[in-house]
Amino acid sequence: MFRNNSFNRGLVVWATALAALISHAEPIQFSEHVSRDVQPASFNPGDIWKDDQGVHINAHGGGVLLHNGTYYWFGEHKVAGHAGNRAQVGVHVYSSKDLTRWKDEGIALEVSADPESDIVKGCIIERPKVIYNTKTQKFVMWFHLELKGRGYDAARSGIAISDTPSGPYTYIRSIRPNAGHWPINVAAEEKDPASIERTQKENEAFSGGPTPKHAQFNILGSHFEGGQMARDMNLFVDDDGQAYHIYSSEHNSTLHISLLTEDYLDHAGTYTRNFPFRWMEAPALFKRKGKYYIVASGCTGWAPNAARSAVADSILGPWRELGNPCVGTNPQNQLGPDLTFGGQSTCVFPVMGKKDAYIAMFDLWRPDDAIDGRYVWLPVTFQEDGLQVEWRDSWNLSVFNQ
Numbered sequence: 241m242f243r244n245n246s247f248n249r250g251l252v253v254w255a256t257a258l259a260a261l262i263s264h265a266e267p268i269q270f271s272e273h274v275s276r277d278v279q280p281a282s283f284n285p286g287d288i289w290k291d292d293q294g295v296h297i298n299a300h301g302g303g304v305l306l307h308n309g310t311y312y313w314f315g316e317h318k319v320a321g322h323a324g325n326r327a328q329v330g331v332h333v334y335s336s337k338d339l340t341r342w343k344d345e346g347i348a349l350e351v352s353a354d355p356e357s358d359i360v361k362g363c364i365i366e367r368p369k370v371i372y373n374t375k376t377q378k379f380v381m382w383f384h385l386e387l388k389g390r391g392y393d394a395a396r397s398g399i400a401i402s403d404t405p406s407g408p409y410t411y412i413r414s415i416r417p418n419a420g421h422w423p424i425n426v427a428a429e430e431k432d433p434a435s436i437e438r439t440q441k442e443n444e445a446f447s448g449g450p451t452p453k454h455a456q457f458n459i460l461g462s463h464f465e466g467g468q469m470a471r472d473m474n475l476f477v478d479d480d481g482q483a484y485h486i487y488s489s490e491h492n493s494t495l496h497i498s499l500l501t502e503d504y505l506d507h508a509g510t511y512t513r514n515f516p517f518r519w520m521e522a523p524a525l526f527k528r529k530g531k532y533y534i535v536a537s538g539c540t541g542w543a544p545n546a547a548r549s550a551v552a553d554s555i556l557g558p559w560r561e562l563g564n565p566c567v568g569t570n571p572q573n574q575l576g577p578d579l580t581f582g583g584q585s586t587c588v589f590p591v592m593g594k595k596d597a598y599i600a601m602f603d604l605w606r607p608d609d610a611i612d613g614r615y616v617w618l619p620v621t622f623q624e625d626g627l628q629v630e631w632r633d634s635w636n637l638s639v640f641n642q
């Protein structure tokens with residue numbers, strides 16, 4: 241087989257050395273075995289999930305981008321303790337071919353040391369998501385941004401851009417969506433100057449969680465000029481290349497869905513209000529067989545609540561609620577569907593090369609030691625009119641072959 245004699249001699253020398261090594265040394269760990277030891281090719285919801293360095297993956301409130309056959313998982317890099325709930329490092333990114341074994345690609349977007357920057361260390365960066373713009377050939381990251389020292393009052397959206405999926409991303413700016421634009425489905429009374437003035441006199445004294453007060457005021461109108469609030473968020477690119485920003489607005493009481501501009505760097509001014517006063521957070525939007533679906537949560541801070549789901553024929557609505565898609569119980573904490581196994585949704589994405597295969601990602605938050613937050617990834621199944629996310633202790637992609 242080998243024609244070259246000196247190559248053959250070399251081969252014999254190497255084979256002899258290798259045999260000596262095998263007989264005297266510890267078993268050799270080939271790289272495939274190393275990575276198998278680090279993380280088996282299965283999903284084990286709620287467990288420590290190690291990357292290629294043997295470190296628990298640090299990408300909370302994350303999202304998955306599929307680009308050229310590789311998945312990229314972006315998420316909040318958390319540090320230990322309660323301080324980990326603020327951005328001390330930035331947005332972390334990992335890459336994978338099989339969705340179970342992830343390579344640490346480092347920090348995609350770093351916080352700034354400049355106290356004048358919106359993204360100065362100590363601000364809040366949550367739920368980063370990345371989409372690829374085929375026209376500009378740029379990777380565009382959006383995230384929920386809260387300015388340092390202002391709690392959750394700013395309710396802004398940050399935007400960053402990169403030429404490569406893993407970054408580094410360059411921070412561009414932060415905005416409040418759709419300043420000076422009314423939603424397509426605005427009600428006449430929301431444009432009423434008297435109700436806008438009455439609401440503005442409240443000086444933003446609205447809680448970020450469910451109260452009946454919000455419905456008695458005109459929060460949408462009061463933010464018309466300065467731009468709408470945007471907290472928990474996600475991005476979605478439709479088959480026609482148009483991209484959308486989905487975000488909890490109006491002090492978290494109502495979900496907005498907004499078209500982005502062609503370059504994905506701004507809102508286009510076309511948007512709808514959805515699920516008014518249903519207090520939906522953690523929206524994860526996806527498309528299947530021409531229909532749009534949302535999995536989301538209620539609004540209870542870091543504490544879990546019952547998941548929601550909804551369906552629509554058009555991404556801008558109208559949306560129809562379907563109920564809680566969760567089934568089963570997480571044996572690690574005994575939490576069932578009424579508390580989403582202890583988790584909160586963050587993304588639902590299709591699996592490459594598998595038919596009708598979608599994975600729902602949830603976070604198990606640990607606000608007192610943020611770095612220890614865990615991940616629950618589960619397959620989504622579909623019924624005639626609805627979807628289901630059933631708890632599994634351990635599973636792999638073969639479930640999609642059945």
Ligand code: DGJ
Pocket residue numbers: 301366367472521522540541542584
């Ligand atoms: C729930 C949100 O979904 C999280 O992203 C985070 O903002 C927490 N609230 C903060 O309490």
